[in-house]
Amino acid sequence: MTQQSKTLEIMRRIGAPKLEKIRITGILQSPALASLTFLMPKGDSDSFAAVLRLLGDRSINIRFINKYKDSAGYISLCICIDSEALDEALVVLDANEASLGIKDFMYHPRVKVISIYPHKERPRVAERFLTTLRMQGIDPLSTNNASSVISCVISMDDVDRALASLSDAFELP
Numbered sequence: 155m156t157q158q159s160k161t162l163e164i165m166r167r168i169g170a171p172k173l174e175k176i177r178i179t180g181i182l183q184s185p186a187l188a189s190l191t192f193l194m195p196k197g198d199s200d201s202f203a204a205v206l207r208l209l210g211d212r213s214i215n216i217r218f219i220n221k222y223k224d225s226a227g228y229i230s231l232c233i234c235i236d237s238e239a240l241d242e243a244l245v246v247l248d249a250n251e252a253s254l255g256i257k258d259f260m261y262h263p264r265v266k267v268i269s270i271y272p273h274k275e276r277p278r279v280a281e282r283f284l285t286t287l288r289m290q291g292i293d294p295l296s297t298n299n300a301s302s303v304i305s306c307v308i309s310m311d312d313v314d315r316a317l318a319s320l321s322d323a324f325e326l327p
Contacts, residue, residue: 175325176282179271181317187217188240189265189295189307190247193258194229201254202231208246214239218267218307220296228257232296234267234307262295264310268317269303270324280304286323292316 194201202221209216218234235243240263251259272279280299287294287306292315295307308316 173282173323175323176279177273177325177327178279179273180326181320181324182269182271183313183317184217184234184267184269186237186310187234187265187267187307188237188243189218189232189234189262190243191230191232191260191296192256193224194231195255195257196227196229201256202229204250204254205231205233205247208250209233209235209243212239212242212246214243218296218298218305220298232307234265237263262309265295265307266310266313267305267307268313268320269305270320271303282323283320286319287316290315290319292319 192205215236216233217236220232222230224230240261244261247259270279270283283304283306284294284297287308292308292312298305
């Protein structure tokens, strides 16, 4: 068990102190989506572009994208698409998996993207967002942070619980 996991487990057992709510502009949720996560070859942006091209050629709308290098240097790509396009995406990606050099591939058929919009220059919003979810036992499938929005992909089974806990942690206008 990692140190962070131990800390969260202790906080869940004994309770975390009630923190002052952080004022934000809003919380939004996407419609029903499906997420696809790929582990791509090291430093190979051609494979990344080819995945996007394959989906684009079939008019599969990408609603969320997150790309990063893992500790071994592989590229991890998480995208969310409209849930009704999942079967078509799986067919085309399975047919091209070897030529794309995909090392690992998984999908979740029922997800949503939860996004919060912080007020400018509000510190620790992303930290509070993720900690609040993790305290509820909700593990994000992917996150993306920009200056004006923080987004997180979660299972649809966790959405109601996530929204309830976020409303306790953040103050809406």
